[in-house]
Amino acid sequence: MSQPFAKLPAWADYGLLPLINLIVAFLVAGLVVLLVGESPIDAAVLMVKGAFGSGDGVGYTLYYATNFIFTGLCVAVAFHCGLFNIGGEGQAYIGGLGVSLVGLWLGNFLPWWLTFPLAILASALVGALWALIPAWLQAKRGSHVVITTIMFNFIAASIMVYLLVGVLKPAGSQAPETRVFAEGGQLPGLGWLLNLVGLSMRSAPLNVSFLLALVAAFLVWVLIWRTKLGYEIRTMGFSPKAARYAGISELRIIIITMMISGALAGMMALNPIMGAQHRMQLDFVAGAGFVGIAVALMGRSHPAGIVLAAILFGMLYQGGAEIAFDMPNISRDMIVIIQGLVILFAGALEHMFRPSLQRIFYRLGRAKNRTAAAAIAGGNQ
């Protein structure tokens, strides 16, 4: 794209522009709230109060945020390679298989601090394998990874329904879910962390996988910006031609990136399964894989941005549930709209405000130069 205007300073590019996009998305969402006859301002107040007003509110907000950090990182890693992994939902769903097998089997006789790392490995492995096939198809046979990952979401859902109403369901039970894991398959909560800041958490399911999510975010940062592999991934994303010319194997990078992406999505399953419900339920991912797309776009594919965006979406999820008590017309589906608007304005329309912003900065820059020039001229006299 031609750039006739001044290049934006970094803070405007990474702070101001996303903020403007976000504000526009929320303004449009406010219009929908008006359309159903409620006050957007009251709704916003209720939402923030519900998300941060109590220890449990914060606990739930961070619990949801944990899911979104994993899925956001999953989408972001693929973005850096120029791939769009819509399959986070399916990879997380299938990843639940790994978590459940560890929880159901090893949870019986190992303590949680031994099952936890094993469950991390199992979920990451299963998620990575589920991403491997679309990756291989993209790299080797040229079939678009977007289409194949969408198809794999549906295939994963079918497999999981089949297993949950079949072999994984305990005999005599009607509900499509596994049995509750033994003690060793349950992750400890993080109540003590909230106690440190003077909040008390009673029923919120915030657990140690939140810390794992933060570690994963840090490791992704190290991977993308501090390792040779990360450099190769970014090169592939910027210019596949340049990467090929530099001798980077396209096949290898696409497969490794997609497997890392799938592994991150798979690890998301730890949080609801081992952390909160202590069993695997039907549709436990509940759209978190798709929220990851919005989170990654909003966080500009940077782990720090992703953590912030994930907390924002965690707030929307928790606050949205609270709003529904006072405003029955606004259910959690409101979040789906906001999610869509964020994806639209922060993703597809990200360039809409850029030219006008560049023009403003160009004018500002020129005005500053002129006053500086005038001051120098004045000093010479």
Next chain:
Amino acid sequence: MDPFTTVLQLFDSTIRLSAPLLLACLAGLYSERAGIFDIGLEGKMLAGAFAAGAVATWFGSAYLALLAAVLVSVALGLVHGFASITHRGNQIVSGVAINFIAAGTTVILGQAWFSQGGRTPSLPNAARFNPINLPGAEAMRGVPVVGPLYYELISGHSVLVYLAFLLVPFTWWVLYRTRFGLRLRAVGENPAAVDTAGISVPWLRYRAVICCGVLCGIAGAYLATAQGAGFVKDMTAGKGYIALAALIFAKWRPVQAMFACLLFGFLDAVGIRMQGHPVPLIGEVPVQFMQALPYILTVVLLAGFIGKAIPPKAGGVAYVKER
């Protein structure tokens, strides 16, 4: 029931189930042949279905409902166009956004306006597209073989089903026998060549996106006012993605699109019929397997094991006039 009638009924439901797929698939065909990928078929169909359900409830007219569905779907299509043509945004991201906006808005507005948990009230027959008995269907019913075939299979569908199947030759004609079609295909393969010929690439692509919106709207209206009697939350249930799969399966060609949609509709019909009925030799086939089959088949096709699906060359790439 004799096997002949069973088979006829199976084919009959195949036709009814594949009609919305076919409409959405042809919608995607116009858009993708012009170089605009459209993941948002699902969302446009869903929004169209909701608009149709709401308008049919208020005004009691199926044709007004159809009009509303088309308008809403075209509006969403224009949002997609605005993002991906005018602002050169990522077409897939934009399509995903439209799916979410439609999924959320239909439920929120449906709950606010009708208070029935996100669905619209059940429609009376007067506000729906009802089955049409073709002339002579009753009279011919007694004729062996041909009679039941005509009565069960061809007659007795709603006008939108006939429209869907008539749109197949029409689309073929538009695509391969008109100037517009030639340019549409060209802009999906090589927009620079179209631009050099003095034809506006954005305007051409906008027209393709509008065609796509119209057809998705009809598909949505079919779901809410012909197949069903009112809008139900998430009533498209992945049909938009199956249509996308069918489009790839058909390698972006209209007649093949019809066969792909009939195949996927047939799988659906068989899956519904086989529930609880074991198949000889194989035993009971899980419903989930039948549901996943269209997706599995598409992946296998994409892998290049059944021919090769090559998308329009300029698909997914925004056109930049000059650098």
